[in-house]
Amino acid sequence: MISLEDAVTARLESHGARFEVLVEPDAALAIKRGEFDGELEDVIAAEDVFENASRGDRPAENDLETVFETTDPMEIIPEVIKRGEIQITADQRREMQEQKRKQLITRIARNAVNPQMDDAPHPPERIERALEEAGFRIDPMEPVESQVDEALEDLRPVLPIRFDEVTIAAHLPAEYAGSAQAKIRQYGELEREEWQADGSWVGVVTFPAGLQNEFYELVNEQTSGEGETRIIKDEDDIKTR
Incomplete structure (x- = not known):
């Protein structure tokens, strides 16, 4: 109930x-x-x-x-x-509209990157301001999922934006690997993993590109800043963070 x-x-x-x-x-x-x-x-x-x-x-x-x-x-x-x-009453409409506005901003921020800034994530605050500038209005009676494409169309004239995924390799030192790898592997789709001879762990994870900063923070937190990450463009093109 x-x-x-x-x-x-x-x-x-x-x-x-x-x-x-x-x-x-x-x-x-x-x-x-x-x-x-x-x-x-x-x-x-x-x-x-x-x-x-x-x-x-x-x-x-x-x-x-x-x-x-x-x-x-x-x-x-x-x-x-x-x-x-x-x-629905006017108050209910306003409340539903506000809830869905927050959900929309979160969804876009989790998946979107700035193609003009080396695919860096857009902070939610930037997306919120851009939606206001674009004049996009949330329909409180429609699911957020069905409004994402329309929001992106309105955003593109005022904000360089693209939905994308990123694949990142994480190297966890042996001291932290046991507990940290469990959280890293759950962050997205685990593409591959390997335990090294020294007890360290390497895993390759794919997830929405807008979550990059959160992923880096997770690795740093779990390894006291000793973990390493690499953005994998393809098998031969690896960019070290």
Whole structure:
């Protein structure tokens, strides 16, 4: 269950009756698109169907039977969402818009680089300012994933940007290799690894290019600054950091 404060109202009017349910906004959109694969009870504020949710009024059972051929709320709730409209207040819209704005900035920062600065990552603050300069507006009713391409199109005139992945080799001294390699290998896709004769560890990891600085910080933290990293362009072209 979610709290009432986190829920929006989905409303269906049919056969002269009104039906309302309280549901988490993103889950409501996923259910409406047929993309929801979670547990319904985890994304609703009440296992109930209302005629007026704000007053707590319930519809007549014969109206439920007429429209849905059942009185079971857990069967009716998804139908109200799919067939009805999602109602949000101005405050809810602003809050959803702000949450998705932050999610969009994070997603772009994790994956984007500056092709004019040797593919260096863009800090989230820079992306935020560029989005404002470009006048991009987040749609609170659309998934963040579906808005990334449009945001990039708006960003390109004001910010050199490209989505990319980076492959980095990390060398961990023997003193730190045992514990550090477990965290390094989980950072992205481990392309290959090798334990050296001196007990040190070398691993090659591929991950979103925008996470480079975080990766370097992780290696430094895990090895007290004694680890080494190399950006691998291809098998023959290695750039030492």
